[in-house]
Structure formats: C-alpha cells, structure tokens
Amino acid sequence: MTIVGIVGGGPEDRLPDLHLYNEQNVQWIGADRGSIYLLNQGIVPDYAMGDFDSTSEDEKAMLHTKINQVDTYPIEKDQTDLEIAVQKAIELKPDKIYLFGVTGGRLDHELVNIQLLYQLSEQNLRGIIIDKGNLIELKRAGVHIVEYDENYENISLIPQTPLIKNLTLKNFYYPLTNATLEFGTTLSTSNRLIGKKGTFSFDEGILLVVRSDAVHQ
Structure with a gap:
C-alpha cells in the first residue's frame, strides 16, 4: 500500500506525532509552512509546495538546503497551497492520503480544507484528516x-x-x-x-x- 502524507500550515500544536504515520511507503508533502512542521519532527518531506508567505527568508533557505524538491508558487493564485499539495498527491496515485495541519486556526480555512475530501472521493481515493483529537x-x-x-x-x-x-x-x-x-x-x-x-x-x-x-x- 502506498500512502501520501500532506502537512498543511495549520496550528502546529494540533499535529499528532507524525512518526506514528511514517510508514515505509509514505511520501510526504509539505504545503507551505507544513514543510517546516515536518522538519521540526525530524521528517524530511519529498516535496515542499506553496507560496511560502508564512515562512521567513531564513526558513525558505533552510527548505532549499534540506529538501530536494521545493516548488514555489505566486501568492496570488486560484488554488490554496493545500489544494496544490492535494493535486500533487493525486498525481502520485496512492492508495490513501493523510492530511495533517488542516484543522484549527481560521474557521474558513478549516471548512474549505475539509471540503477537499470531496476531490479525493471523486478520484476514488481515501482521504483522512487527522489531528490530535479527530479523524x-x-x-x-x-x-x-x-x-x-x-x-x-x-x-x-x-x-x-x-x-x-x-x-x-x-x-x-x-x-x-x-x-x-x-x-x-x-x-x-x-x-x-x-x-x-x-x-x-x-x-x-x-x-x-x-x-x-x-x-x-
């Protein structure tokens, strides 16, 4: 079974221990500040994606140093950073997609992020949003x-x-x-x-x- 784990830029204190989900066949995608969260837990993402407007210049430099593929997008765009990461995950054709760092914080962001599960369902992909208290x-x-x-x-x-x-x-x-x-x-x-x-x-x-x-x- 192949799995993609996406980490968004929601409140870091809502993240579980990502090592519990760091199975052998997991590919990790950091969406914007989610890349920093992954590195903070000692996991190097396979992809870092987004406009990185929530990261400092020093943090951006660190991402380019530690991560092989960093894809930077303009701040003004039609998709959120998380949606771009979800589209990348779909391209990887996994059996399951975990989404972390997508709840808490701004309510509008949380509601929109939950709706991204519809995109995965349309692709017959199992998407699971996980935080410290909920699946x-x-x-x-x-x-x-x-x-x-x-x-x-x-x-x-x-x-x-x-x-x-x-x-x-x-x-x-x-x-x-x-x-x-x-x-x-x-x-x-x-x-x-x-x-x-x-x-x-x-x-x-x-x-x-x-x-x-x-x-x-």
Missing part, C-alpha cells in the same frame, strides 16, 4: 465497517447532502434502522461502538464521519 473522512452510499479505536471512541455521522436515505447502524450504542437524515440534523452525532467492530450503511447521500477522543465530545 475525519467522507463516505458515500454503501456498507462501511468501523473498528474500535480507543483514541477515537466518539463517532458522529454528519449529512453533507440534503438527505441521507436508509441509514442503518449496527453494533452502535445508539442504533438506527433505515433512518432518513436531513441536512442539519444532529440525530447521528456523539455515538460509539459496542464491541470491537460495527457497520453503518446507507443508500443515498454523502456523510462526513468524524471520530473524536473523549475530550472532544
């Missing part, structure tokens, strides 16, 4: 297996389309059977598994799956 994925209609994770016990299923049809939750503390969820409902938030594994399925719509630790209830 975020986008799921389309079908049957999905959820395994217990003691670090992310709370599970919320948030509609991203006007209707979610025939949502069924099995082996959840709050089960559902063929429920219809409307956009904006809180019916399927703050749930958790009973046992080591559960499933959720639905026939129509798109769900945002947010798994959180006990602190982020």
Whole structure:
C-alpha cells in the first residue's frame, strides 16, 4: 500500500506525532509552512509546495538546503497551497492520503480544507484528516465497517447532502434502522461502538464521519 502524507500550515500544536504515520511507503508533502512542521519532527518531506508567505527568508533557505524538491508558487493564485499539495498527491496515485495541519486556526480555512475530501472521493481515493483529537473522512452510499479505536471512541455521522436515505447502524450504542437524515440534523452525532467492530450503511447521500477522543465530545 502506498500512502501520501500532506502537512498543511495549520496550528502546529494540533499535529499528532507524525512518526506514528511514517510508514515505509509514505511520501510526504509539505504545503507551505507544513514543510517546516515536518522538519521540526525530524521528517524530511519529498516535496515542499506553496507560496511560502508564512515562512521567513531564513526558513525558505533552510527548505532549499534540506529538501530536494521545493516548488514555489505566486501568492496570488486560484488554488490554496493545500489544494496544490492535494493535486500533487493525486498525481502520485496512492492508495490513501493523510492530511495533517488542516484543522484549527481560521474557521474558513478549516471548512474549505475539509471540503477537499470531496476531490479525493471523486478520484476514488481515501482521504483522512487527522489531528490530535479527530479523524475525519467522507463516505458515500454503501456498507462501511468501523473498528474500535480507543483514541477515537466518539463517532458522529454528519449529512453533507440534503438527505441521507436508509441509514442503518449496527453494533452502535445508539442504533438506527433505515433512518432518513436531513441536512442539519444532529440525530447521528456523539455515538460509539459496542464491541470491537460495527457497520453503518446507507443508500443515498454523502456523510462526513468524524471520530473524536473523549475530550472532544
């Protein structure tokens, strides 16, 4: 399995220990200041991309010294630095893409960054946003297996389309059977598994799956 890990320029204190995800086949992309964050954790990214408007001249010089491929873009452009990094990740044709440093900070940036999961979903790529307290994925209609994770016990299923049809939750503390969820409902938030594994399925719509630790209830 090939994996791409992208680190954005969100608040550094929201980053987990990236070494936990530094598997043998991971290629790392630093988006703007995310390249500095990777180096701060002792990981040299394969690519550094962005306009680097959040880095000092000394930091830019360091990036060119330590990283083989540094791609600099103009500040005025149609895509964010993170979106450019996502497009590069898609070109690498991985099986999975981790996104770090994309939550916290400015709310508009966080919301737009979460929406980038749609781009990956359109490419049939699994994208996972990870920070210290949350895992975020986008799921389309079908049957999905959820395994217990003691670090992310709370599970919320948030509609991203006007209707979610025939949502069924099995082996959840709050089960559902063929429920219809409307956009904006809180019916399927703050749930958790009973046992080591559960499933959720639905026939129509798109769900945002947010798994959180006990602190982020």
